Amino acid sequence: MxxxxxxxxxxxxxxxxxxxxxxWMLVPLTMTLYFSFxxxxxxxxxxxxxxxxxxxxxxxxxxxxxxxxxxxLIIVGGVLLITVVFGVLLAILLNQPMWGQGIVRxxxxxxxxxxxxxxxxVWKNMFMDPNYGLLAYLWEFFGAQPVEWLSQASLTSIIMIxxxxxxxxxxxxxxxxxxxxxxxxxxxxxxxxxxAFKRFIYIVLPHLSRAVTVxxxxxxxxxxxxxAEIFVTTxxxxxxxxxxxxxxxxxxxxxxxxxxSAGGVYAIILANIVAIFLMRxxxxxxxx
Amino acid sequence: MARSVTPRRKALNTAxxxxxxxLIFFPILWTILTSFKTEAQAIADPPLFLGxxxxxxxxxxxxxxxxxxxxxWNSIVIAGGSTLLGILIAVPAAWSMAFVPSKRTKDIxxxxxxxxxxxxxxxxxxxxxxxxxxxxxxxxxxxxxILMLINLPIIVxxxxxxxxxxxxxxxxxxxxxxxSLKEEVLYVLTPMAIPGIASTILLNVILAWNEAxxxxxxxxxxxxxxxxxxxxxxxxEGLFYAKLSAASTMAIAPILILGWFSQKQLVSGLTFxxxx
Numbered sequence: 001m002x003x004x005x006x007x008x009x010x011x012x013x014x015x016x017x018x019x020x021x022x023x024w025m026l027v028p029l030t031m032t033l034y035f036s037f038x039x040x041x042x043x044x045x046x047x048x049x050x051x052x053x054x055x056x057x058x059x060x061x062x063x064x065x066x067x068x069x070x071x072x073l074i075i076v077g078g079v080l081l082i083t084v085v086f087g088v089l090l091a092i093l094l095n096q097p098m099w100g101q102g103i104v105r106x107x108x109x110x111x112x113x114x115x116x117x118x119x120x121x122v123w124k125n126m127f128m129d130p131n132y133g134l135l136a137y138l139w140e141f142f143g144a145q146p147v148e149w150l151s152q153a154s155l156t157s158i159i160m161i162x163x164x165x166x167x168x169x170x171x172x173x174x175x176x177x178x179x180x181x182x183x184x185x186x187x188x189x190x191x192x193x194x195x196a197f198k199r200f201i202y203i204v205l206p207h208l209s210r211a212v213t214v215x216x217x218x219x220x221x222x223x224x225x226x227x228a229e230i231f232v233t234t235x236x237x238x239x240x241x242x243x244x245x246x247x248x249x250x251x252x253x254x255x256x257x258x259x260x261s262a263g264g265v266y267a268i269i270l271a272n273i274v275a276i277f278l279m280r281x282x283x284x285x286x287x288x
Numbered sequence: 289m290a291r292s293v294t295p296r297r298k299a300l301n302t303a304x305x306x307x308x309x310x311l312i313f314f315p316i317l318w319t320i321l322t323s324f325k326t327e328a329q330a331i332a333d334p335p336l337f338l339g340x341x342x343x344x345x346x347x348x349x350x351x352x353x354x355x356x357x358x359x360x361w362n363s364i365v366i367a368g369g370s371t372l373l374g375i376l377i378a379v380p381a382a383w384s385m386a387f388v389p390s391k392r393t394k395d396i397x398x399x400x401x402x403x404x405x406x407x408x409x410x411x412x413x414x415x416x417x418x419x420x421x422x423x424x425x426x427x428x429x430x431x432x433x434i435l436m437l438i439n440l441p442i443i444v445x446x447x448x449x450x451x452x453x454x455x456x457x458x459x460x461x462x463x464x465x466x467x468s469l470k471e472e473v474l475y476v477l478t479p480m481a482i483p484g485i486a487s488t489i490l491l492n493v494i495l496a497w498n499e500a501x502x503x504x505x506x507x508x509x510x511x512x513x514x515x516x517x518x519x520x521x522x523x524x525e526g527l528f529y530a531k532l533s534a535a536s537t538m539a540i541a542p543i544l545i546l547g548w549f550s551q552k553q554l555v556s557g558l559t560f561x562x563x564x
Contacts, residue, residue: 006388007390009384010387013380014381014384016380016381017380017440018381018400020377021400021403021441024403025403025406028414028415031411031417031418035414093304096298097293097297097301098301098305099298099302100306106548107309107312108312109548110312111313111315111316113494113540113546114316115498115500115514115539115540115543116500116515117519118319118518121518121532121536122318122319122532122533123315125532126529126533127315129527132331132527132529134318134335141334167312169558172554176555176563221405225409227408227501228501228504228515228519231504232518232519232522244407244409247409247410248409248412251412251413252413252416252505257413261413264409264411264413267407268406268407271407272405274405275405279398279401279402282398282401283394283398
């Protein structure tokens, strides 16, 4: 079917997408690499010459670096833990026979479609505000002292907000995976009177392992670069400065482009490590 | 598929699932409810759930005072424009990869996906600088192009997955019946591809509408879409809960509705076909 003629036509049809993405990848990346080896302060003298690996060393040795790595790990890890555990439970629950399944699904998925700035602000002001927030009323109702969420429990708060946004994604994907589970296998196990817990451990969980892996990898890539949720809530204060946010501050707020670019290179390397695993899984799927 | 269970069990499932579902949906519901309250009612102690006087005042105020229409228009242009541009570029590419696959097709697809993994913050300054130099900082065109580029891999992937499902035999059959290439594309392929293209458009409009890194960092007064409009409520206007709610409701309503229609495509689209 594929003649020489159709091959060259195919190449021609693919060219715009390939060229654009190549440019999108190479041009900014080259620039970031270039700046990362320079002392470059646009507002304080501009290009002050080559500095070798200085920026790379300074970025890692600055007092803000390790805390930001820890913050990133805690947020990503916390959100992953919550969304995967509750996602599995929720997917199992939604897969049970019930009335109004379609509507429940719609309710559960909804947070995913809310833009990050809206969810962050609604949570910050209407739920987590220590004076007028709904959670403050709830705490007072039970006779407890309201929590100043975003200053006293800042990381917990951010994890809550981001988990709320991503739980639908995990649930939806895990639900899709569960639905492809062979129900006869489960019924056979049920007839052999295997208890529900064992059926879950030995049949459901292994079946879900692939979907869980995909959820973890895709979410990690998105979670490593969460921005708006921190931008509109704490602005990086109270120990919520992630690696992404630190780089943003170096580049745009303090306009230390060289230093920020070195940080950017670290972020790119980090994201690529995660990406390699994801690509393997996706690539395997292409062959199948 | 549907297992038979006792009505009691089914009732329990229903109760549990509805409780969890409503709990998860509650912040959105609360925002929508609050948007119809007065500012005093919005912070009433104890909180008011339904027993308040419904008012549209907040919507009127938000529209009037903050030029909501312009932000909305920017969002529409940016989300719609980037999606359509992306589709125009991706359809031929996905088409040729699905119907004239070569040894390198798989590598190209994976490479495209890998560009999606590039953390935005890593290239923030170059893009910022380029936008200034091309004179497009704070312009819709810059965001249309950038959002098109960050979503292009997903568009190509989704379309590729859909096109792949169109059986090649149908094309051969049409050719046997003497259809010209033009007729083949127009009457055979296009009708079969439209559902796939439509759901790709849907998902990408949602992603572009909610994108909040580039829209926050590359816009100011002129090109800011709804994401930035809402961010401007972060203080101190955000303490006017009723108005914040009205603005938020207006920002999310269109996409919430689109999203519910596209939930099926969401899974394969966002996992690049790894979970179907």
